[in-house]
Each structure stands twice: as C-alpha cells, then as structure tokens.
Amino acid sequence: MKEIDLKGRDFLKLLDYTPEEISYLVDLAATYKMNKHEGVLHDTLRGKNVALIFEKTSTRTRCSFEVAAHDLGMGTTYLDPSASQISKKESIADTARVLSGMFDGIEYRGYGQDIVEELAKFASVPVWNGLTNEFHPTQMLADLLTIKECFGRFKGLKIAYMGDARYNMGNSWMVTCAKMGMEFAACAPKSYWPDPALIETCKKIAEENGGTIGFYEDAMEGVKDADVVYTDVWVSMGEPDEVWAERIRELSPYQVNKKIMEQAGKRAVFMHCLPAYHDLKTEIGKAKGEQFGFTELEVTDEVFESEQSVVFQEAENRMHTIKAVMAATLGADKA
Ligand code: CP
Ligand code: NVA
Numbered sequence: 001m002k003e004i005d006l007k008g009r010d011f012l013k014l015l016d017y018t019p020e021e022i023s024y025l026v027d028l029a030a031t032y033k034m035n036k037h038e039g040v041l042h043d044t045l046r047g048k049n050v051a052l053i054f055e056k057t058s059t060r061t062r063c064s065f066e067v068a069a070h071d072l073g074m075g076t077t078y079l080d081p082s083a084s085q086i087s088k089k090e091s092i093a094d095t096a097r098v099l100s101g102m103f104d105g106i107e108y109r110g111y112g113q114d115i116v117e118e119l120a121k122f123a124s125v126p127v128w129n130g131l132t133n134e135f136h137p138t139q140m141l142a143d144l145l146t147i148k149e150c151f152g153r154f155k156g157l158k159i160a161y162m163g164d165a166r167y168n169m170g171n172s173w174m175v176t177c178a179k180m181g182m183e184f185a186a187c188a189p190k191s192y193w194p195d196p197a198l199i200e201t202c203k204k205i206a207e208e209n210g211g212t213i214g215f216y217e218d219a220m221e222g223v224k225d226a227d228v229v230y231t232d233v234w235v236s237m238g239e240p241d242e243v244w245a246e247r248i249r250e251l252s253p254y255q256v257n258k259k260i261m262e263q264a265g266k267r268a269v270f271m272h273c274l275p276a277y278h279d280l281k282t283e284i285g286k287a288k289g290e291q292f293g294f295t296e297l298e299v300t301d302e303v304f305e306s307e308q309s310v311v312f313q314e315a316e317n318r319m320h321t322i323k324a325v326m327a328a329t330l331g332a333d334k335a
Contacts, residue, residue, distance in 0.1 A: 007331035010120040010127045013113070013135040014175045015201070019209055022179060023154075026144045028333055029317070029324035033145075036071065036320065043073030044332045048104040053079045053086065054130070055110035056237045060274065060318045061130045061138065065107050068323035072332060077103070081110075096122035105330055111238055126329040128322075133238065136168040139273050140176045141321035143230075146314040150269050151227060155210060158183040160226035160264065162219065162254045163298055164247070166194050169232040169273055174198065174213060178206035184213045187222035189250050219254050226264040230271045231256050231298045248292050256299040261308060270299070270309040278304035 004024040014022060035042050052065050062078070069076045081087060086095050092115055099106050100123045108116045109130035120127035129137050144154065151157060161173050165186040171194050177184035184202075186193060193199070193215050203213050216222025223229060231254075234247040261268060275282075277297035280289045289295055303309060327333050 004328075005334070006328040007334070008126060009329050011137060011325050011329060012116055012120055012127065012129045014137050014140055014172065014179055015205075017179070019179050019181070022141070022144070022176075025141055025321065025324045025328060026148060028328060029141065029145050029321040030148070032071075032323045032327070033317070033320040042071060045069075045104075045327070045330055046073035048073070048330065049075040049077065049102070050105040050107065050326065051077050051079060051099045051103040052107045052130075053081065053109065055081045055086075055108075056131065058109060058130070060315055061109060061322070064138075064319040064322040065128075065130065065326075067319050068326060071323060072327060074104070074326075092118045093122040095119070096127075097124075100124040105326060128325055128329070131168060133236070134168055134171055135175075136172050136273065138318065138322050138325060139169070140172050141325065142314055142317040143173075143271060143273075144176065144180065145317045145321055146271065146310055147228060147269075149313065149317075150310060154180040154182055156181065156183070157227040158185060158225060159228045159230055160185045160187055160223040162187045162223070162229065162231040162256055162260070163251045164188065164192050164232060164234055164236070165215075166192050167232070167236050169230075170194055171198060173230065174202045175205075178202040178211045178213065179209060181206075181210040183211065185216060185222045185226060186214070187216045187219040187254050189217060190215075192251070219260060220263050223260050223263050226268055228269055228271055229256055229261060229264050232273055233275070233277060234298055244288060244292065248294065248297070251298070255297070256303050258300065258302055261303055261306070268308060270303055270306065270311070271314055272299060272304075272311050274311060274315055276304060276311070 096119045105126045107128045107130045113132040113134040116129045165188040174184050234251045277285045278299050278301045280286045
C-alpha cells in the first residue's frame with residue numbers, strides 16, 4: 001500500500017482527502033488517544049507554534065487545538081478577531097503572510113469556506129478549518145473515530161442525519177458517507193437538503209466507494225435501521241435571530257426522540273457535534289423555550305442522556321483527531 005504522507009497539506013474539507021488518507025488520520029488519532037490515556041508523552045513538535053483564529057465562539061474546537069498543541073509540545077496563540085486587525089484593517093491574504101512568518105500552522109474558524117480557502121492560498125504553512133458555514137471537517141474525524149470505536153468499521157453503516165441537512169454538519173456528513181462507503185440518509189424537509197451541485201459531486205464519489213446518498217421527508221422512513229442517528233442545532237452560529245420561529249416549525253418533525261431511536265433499533269447510537277438544546281439549562285435555551293413554548297429541541301433529554309448516546313466520547317475524540325491532523329500535516333507522525 002502507498003505510504004501516506006500529509007506533511008505540508010492544508011485540512012480545509014474532506015473533499016480534498018482520499019478515503020485512505022481519512023482512515024489514516026482516524027487511526028493515527030486512535031494511537032494518540034491510547035498514548036494520552038496511558039500517559040505516554042508525545043511532544044514531538046517542541047519548538048513549534050500555531051495560531052488559532054476564531055471568528056465564532058467555541059468550546060470543543062478551541063480546547064482541542066490548545067490541548068493537542070500543548071501535548072505535541074507546541075505553543076499556541078489565540079486570536080479573537082474583535083481584538084486583532086483581521087478583516088477590519090488587514091485582509092485575509094495579508095494576515096496569512098504575516099502569520100506564516102511566525103507560526104508553523106494556522107487554524108481558522110469563521111464564516112464562508114472561501115475565507116479559509118483564501119487563507120490557505122496565501123499561507124505558506126498548513127491551514128486547518130475549525131468550522132465554516134459550509135464544512136466542519138475536524139468534527140468529521142472525531143465522529144469517524146467514535147463510529148470506529150462503536151462498530152469497528154465504516155463501510156455499509158447507515159447514518160440518519162436529522163434536521164438541518166444543508167449547513168456545515170449536513171454537508172460534511174454527506175461528503176463523509178460518500179468517501180467512506182456509508183449510507184447517508186438525510187431526514188429533512190426539501191428546503192433543508194444540501195446544495196444540488198454538492199449532492200451531485202457526492203453521488204459520484206459515493207459510487208466509487210460503495211456509499212449511497214438518500215433524502216427523506218418522512219423521518220420515520222429515513223431513520224429505519226440506522227446505525228447512527230445524528231443531529232445538530234437548528235439555528236447555527238451566525239444565522240439571524242429571526243429564523244428561530246420557522247426552524248422550530250419546519251424541523252420539529254425531525255426531533256430525535258424515543259420513537260425515532262426505536263425505529264433505528266437497539267444497536268443504534270445517538271451522536272451530536274454539540275452544543276445541544278436538550279433542556280433549558282442554557283441562557284439561549286431558556287429564553288427561546290419561554291418564547292416558543294418548548295423544553296427540548298433537536299433532541300429530547302431522554303435520548304441525550306440515554307445509554308445509546310455517545311456524545312461525550314465523541315467530544316473527547318475532537319482532541320485526539322485534531323492532534324492527528326496537526327501532527328500529520330506538520331510531519332510529526334513520521335518522527
Ligand atoms: N462541536 C464543536 O465544534 O463545538 P464548539 O463549537 O464548542 O467548538
Ligand atoms: N451547525 C453548528 C455546528 C456547531 C459545531 C453551527 O455552525 O453553529
């Protein structure tokens with residue numbers, strides 16, 4: 001088999017990676033996870049530094065990049081655009097060239113995919129996508145590692161993606177299923193299906209890898225016999241407040257509840273990239289719950305807290321997989 005070498009590569013979306021390269025990163029993450037749990041040090045990138053740009057808020061992704069970088073021996077600088085020159089006084093192209101002179105890698109979380117692609121075009125060091133409106137590729141690696149831990153394989157598994165299938169998570173899952181030979185079953189109203197051009201691209205990729213891409217307006221039909229029931233928030237970061245009412249109205253039939261999990265079956269797991277509105281214990285959840293009269297939204301508290309839910313294992317895996325991405329693209333996996 002051809003040796004996988006990802007040194008110097010950007011990590012912007014899974015469309016840019018082969019199934020073998022994706023599997024390689026997941027397996028590398030599993031090794032890092034074992035080492036971390038056993039207390040085996042792996043600070044092979046001592047002396048290097050990474051810049052972490054976050055134009056949107058984050059808990060998991062930021063902490064994962066910081067902890068993973070520190071475990072690898074690297075320094076980190078967190079850049080909050082409200083307190084830096086990015087976009088206001090300095091273009092992405094100029095920022096890319098400035099940061100490339102000081103750092104060995106750059107993480108970017110923000111709005112359009114075109115911004116992170118522009119950053120990568122002008123940077124001379126690897127750029128990693130920490131989430132854009134269109135894609136969330138590091139989340140996909142964590143989800144794949146979790147699925148491998150649960151089922152031992154990818155090929156042939158069915159992922160039922162519930163709710164807003166046309167944003168970063170839905171798009172990313174469609175690409176992932178196409179690449180890894182899985183069945184993507186999006187359960188959503190037609191207006192929440194991904195961009196037709198991306199669907200076409202993914203259908204072609206799926207054909208090559210033994211995957212399938214399907215869409216269901218009937219949630220009970222689409223979720224039948226799914227191995228993974230996946231959902232995400234119905235209103236994503238950066239979307240206007242006004243969309244809440246229509247999202248609740250249009251996506252409520254796709255809530256992950258006991259009935260949906262029963263239709264998937266006993267061996268199915270529940271996954272969510274998090275954060276989740278499964279109760280009213282958050283500021284926004286409480287305010288919106290009072291305004292619209294709900295107590296749980298995209299997933300019920302019962303499912304979220306159930307034995308079938310692997311959401312915290314999935315969250316931990318963010319760190320191990322992000323570590324694998326940084327290590328491989330900075331060449332530490334061959335050290
Ligand atoms: N899942 C995820 O990306 O979480 P954060 O927004 O907390 O980084
Ligand atoms: N779709 C969500 C994902 C959060 C990890 C958002 O963009 O806010």
